[in-house]
Amino acid sequence: MTATAENPLQTGLRQKVLVLYLASSALDARTVGWSEYDGTGATHPTTGDGDEPPYATGLDALKDGWRLFQASQLNPPYPGHEYDTSFLKHEFFFEKLV
Incomplete structure (x- = not known):
């Protein structure tokens, strides 16, 4: 491993994290909820601090340089529970390193 990979603090890089909740499991589905976290300390976003999502779709975030590192597992609903409301699945x- 390089010194950069072992200790990103030496390079000055910090991680920003973006969580998008989409209308379906497709990355080009519209954003219905979001959260942002800024490891640089330059901004202090909080959940619900804006009316418009930072990106209309997950694909738009990819096009802007964000790297996808996790997507939720797709689990079918139990029979009879197809229309229950719960968490955004x-x-x-x-992430973006800046």
């Missing part, structure tokens, strides 16, 4: 985690 199409969750995608993105």
Whole structure:
């Protein structure tokens, strides 16, 4: 491993994390919820601090340089529970090193 891979603090890189909840499991589905976290300390976003999502779709985030590193597992609903409401299940985690 290089010194950079072992200790990103030496390079000055910090991680920003973006969580998008999409209308379906497709990355080009519309964003219905989101959270942002800024490891650089330059901004202090909080959940619900805006009316418009940072990206209309997950694909738009990819096009802007965010790297997808996790998507939620797809689990079918139990029979008879297809219309229950619960958590937002199409969750995608993105990161950007700045």
